[in-house]
Amino acid sequence: MALLEVRDLRVVFQRKGEVPFTAVDGVDFDVEPGQTVGLVGESGCGKSVTAMSIMGLLPKRGNKVTGSAKFEDTELLTLSDRQMRDRRGRDLAMVFQDPLSSLNPVIPIGLQVTEVLERHRDMSRRKAMVEAADLLDRVGIPDPRRRLDEYPHQLSGGMRQRALIAIALACQPRLLIADEPTTALDVTIQAQILALLAELVRDSGTALIMITHDLGVVAGLCDEVNVLYGGRVVERGGRHDLFQVPRHPYTYGLLQSIPRLDAPKGERLSPIRGSVQDNIPWTSGCAFAPRCPNATDTCVEVTPEMVPDGAGSVRGERLLRCHNPVAQEVPA
Amino acid sequence: MTAPATEPAAPAAHPLIEADDIKVHFPIKRGIVLDRTVGHVYAVDGVDLVVNRGETYGLVGESGCGKSTLGRAMLKLTEPTSGRVLFDGVDLSAMKGEKLRTMRRRMQMVFQDPMSSLDPRQSVESLLVEGMRAHNLDKGKESTGKRLRELLSAVGLPSTALRKYPHEFSGGQRQRIGIARALTVEPDLIVADEPVSALDVSVQAQVINLLEDLQDEFGLTYLVIAHDLAVVRHISDRVGVMYLGGLVEEATSDDLYAEPLHPYTRALLSAVPVPDPVVEDRRERILLAGDLPSPARPPTGCRFHTRCPWKQAEKCDTERPALREITPGHRVACHWAEDIRDGKIRAHEVKPELVEMEWDAPDDASLAGPASVTETLGP
Numbered sequence: 234m235a236l237l238e239v240r241d242l243r244v245v246f247q248r249k250g251e252v253p254f255t256a257v258d259g260v261d262f263d264v265e266p267g268q269t270v271g272l273v274g275e276s277g278c279g280k281s282v283t284a285m286s287i288m289g290l291l292p293k294r295g296n297k298v299t300g301s302a303k304f305e306d307t308e309l310l311t312l313s314d315r316q317m318r319d320r321r322g323r324d325l326a327m328v329f330q331d332p333l334s335s336l337n338p339v340i341p342i343g344l345q346v347t348e349v350l351e352r353h354r355d356m357s358r359r360k361a362m363v364e365a366a367d368l369l370d371r372v373g374i375p376d377p378r379r380r381l382d383e384y385p386h387q388l389s390g391g392m393r394q395r396a397l398i399a400i401a402l403a404c405q406p407r408l409l410i411a412d413e414p415t416t417a418l419d420v421t422i423q424a425q426i427l428a429l430l431a432e433l434v435r436d437s438g439t440a441l442i443m444i445t446h447d448l449g450v451v452a453g454l455c456d457e458v459n460v461l462y463g464g465r466v467v468e469r470g471g472r473h474d475l476f477q478v479p480r481h482p483y484t485y486g487l488l489q490s491i492p493r494l495d496a497p498k499g500e501r502l503s504p505i506r507g508s509v510q511d512n513i514p515w516t517s518g519c520a521f522a523p524r525c526p527n528a529t530d531t532c533v534e535v536t537p538e539m540v541p542d543g544a545g546s547v548r549g550e551r552l553l554r555c556h557n558p559v560a561q562e563v564p565a
Numbered sequence: 566m567t568a569p570a571t572e573p574a575a576p577a578a579h580p581l582i583e584a585d586d587i588k589v590h591f592p593i594k595r596g597i598v599l600d601r602t603v604g605h606v607y608a609v610d611g612v613d614l615v616v617n618r619g620e621t622y623g624l625v626g627e628s629g630c631g632k633s634t635l636g637r638a639m640l641k642l643t644e645p646t647s648g649r650v651l652f653d654g655v656d657l658s659a660m661k662g663e664k665l666r667t668m669r670r671r672m673q674m675v676f677q678d679p680m681s682s683l684d685p686r687q688s689v690e691s692l693l694v695e696g697m698r699a700h701n702l703d704k705g706k707e708s709t710g711k712r713l714r715e716l717l718s719a720v721g722l723p724s725t726a727l728r729k730y731p732h733e734f735s736g737g738q739r740q741r742i743g744i745a746r747a748l749t750v751e752p753d754l755i756v757a758d759e760p761v762s763a764l765d766v767s768v769q770a771q772v773i774n775l776l777e778d779l780q781d782e783f784g785l786t787y788l789v790i791a792h793d794l795a796v797v798r799h800i801s802d803r804v805g806v807m808y809l810g811g812l813v814e815e816a817t818s819d820d821l822y823a824e825p826l827h828p829y830t831r832a833l834l835s836a837v838p839v840p841d842p843v844v845e846d847r848r849e850r851i852l853l854a855g856d857l858p859s860p861a862r863p864p865t866g867c868r869f870h871t872r873c874p875w876k877q878a879e880k881c882d883t884e885r886p887a888l889r890e891i892t893p894g895h896r897v898a899c900h901w902a903e904d905i906r907d908g909k910i911r912a913h914e915v916k917p918e919l920v921e922m923e924w925d926a927p928d929d930a931s932l933a934g935p936a937s938v939t940e941t942l943g944p
Contacts, residue, residue: 449838
């Protein structure tokens with residue numbers, strides 16, 4: 234059975250006197266225990282809002298969340314605040330993009346780690362401090378004992394992100410959601426953090442949802458990848474299948490538009506035309522149609538469904554939401 | 566534009582802008598009444614750099630390495646502490662006032678964040694005309710209007726854009742306006758500081774292609790400052806890698822990526838994720854230990870020795886390596902570059918050193934915050 238089962242998740246932001254905005258428009262995906270699943274897409278595709286709604290972190294007012302997000306047997310979307318607080322940090326944890334704004338600037342690092350341990354694992358302060366030092370050591374923070382008494386501003390960006398990961402993993406959650414955990418960091422630090430995450434996930438058997446815009450990060454880390462566009466998953470597959478045989482014109486377009494370090498130089502990039510603002514609503518067709526080179530009349534009239542994609546399934550099942558997928562030679 | 570020397574990396578390359586041992590040190594001040602200087606941030610610490618006419622020079626490095634400060638110092642937007650900048654043979658360092666202002670017509674800048682570098686209360690037309698007026702290029706309503714429409718079409722915007730305001734555009738379109746603004750005064754050199762890093766991937770490619778097209782069309786010279794190595798490699802003819810205020814390696818972009826010689830460049834290249842699972846699974850990462858040391862207290866000797874997996878017992882921590890030419894056109898600042906290349910020295914494990922953040926030292930509190938020192942200290 235899946236650890237997390239998200240079905241038809243929909244988040245609509247509504248402000249008085251304004252047109253409602255559908256940020257997440259019927260997202261389905263599963264996370265198996267110990268699996269690393271990627272949610273990839275550009276800004277505004279709904280990847281972060283998906284994570285926030287699963288964690289129950291969206292503001293109480295001004296939005297409507299429907300659908301279902303089942304964690305083991307518990308429906309997360311209908312939990313009360315109190316029940317959610319008991320779960321958050323213990324069963325599910327999250328790491329955010331900007332470690333400086335997600336750590337409390339006026340509380341020492343040590344207290345911020347022990348807070349979780351005292352709350353969820355009923356440890357005494359003293360015992361929790363020992364455990365906290367151990368945690369900081371495990372995420373590769375040098376001289377952890379000294380760091381316990383320091384404040385977030387005294388740590389570098391990479392060290393802050395490590396501290397945040399230590400807090401998230403303090404109670405050995407079964408699911409960790411990482412929302413752009415390395416975007417604010419330099420490449421060499423990003424490599425350190427990604428290696429750390431991969432190692433921790435492997436050792437502890439925690440499932441990981443990796444939310445990122447960077448296809449390179451996903452390629453090295455995720456077992457399964459969901460590509461999001463305009464609030465819906467448009468393509469899903471194992472990382473090898475997806476990157477070698479991209480079937481959705483959006484995925485294909487993204488891969489074509491990234492300058493690659495290992496590609497021969499002098500090749501011109503082929504960008505996707507237009508921008509996200511050109512989207513049409515999913516209800517009247519495919520949101521990507523106005524930017525899509527393969528678009529036909531059907532694309533702006535009929536909403537494509539998520540269906541198994543026989544041609545793209547090389548190593549495992551693939552799902553695709555497209556009327557006119559990219560014709561690809563599937564390697565035998 | 567004078568000579569038709571637009572052929573990139575032609576054998577007889579003509580330098581357009583030359584930096585000669587340029588240094589930018591920001592004072593760290595303390596105290597309200599006495600205002601004493603307690604130290605310096607060595608943002609740029611002795612860099613020689615030549616950008617030839619018609620080429621694209623890429624400057625890469627991580628945040629805090631001084632790449633933006635160097636770019637600004639070359640345009641004299643930040644006054645260098647010492648060193649000389651020659652623009653088309655003319656020494657900028659001695660220039661000021663009206664002379665410098667007229668000279669600035671020939672060198673323009675494109676900034677990272679198009680939202681904050683475009684005045685939200687100015688229409689696109691007024692944004693574009695402003696520079697032309699300042700340099701007496703606004704010769705009459707008709708000719709100016711024609712010129713503006715030409716520019717907009719060159720950057721791929723409709724002429725109806727003239728009446729709109731920056732907020733009415735998407736990020737990519739705003740960046741096009743920023744580029745058009747730089748082009749209004751017919752510059753020779755454009756310094757682009759992170760021109761695409763604020764944009765979505767699918768839009769990045771559009772702007773990169775645009776920059777390439779404009780270079781061909783107007784014979785521009787670019788100095789592109791970016792942290793994204795893949796982008797820099799794609800658009801640059803030559804690339805310089807910076808670490809902690811100094812240039813550690815410089816080569817043509819093909820050479821640099823085919824055979825990086827400086828240990829830092831190697832680590833940097835190996836850290837960039839590639840969107841291909843096969844490549845990702847196969848390749849070996851050189852993980853650097855620890856963080857970038859504080860530019861207020863750079864390590865002695867080679868700046869990189871505290872994190873270098875190839876560090877040797879001698880020389881590295883005492884003698885600062887000079888940038889020397891190893892193969893034609895390939896300059897490296899490493900004592901052991903040849904030995905590392907030939908495999909005579911093996912990489913070893915490095916224990917991360919505790920990096921004391923600046924604020925442990927008697928320092929200015931304003932330094933806390935963004936990772937990049939230049940961001941906070943820039944005017």
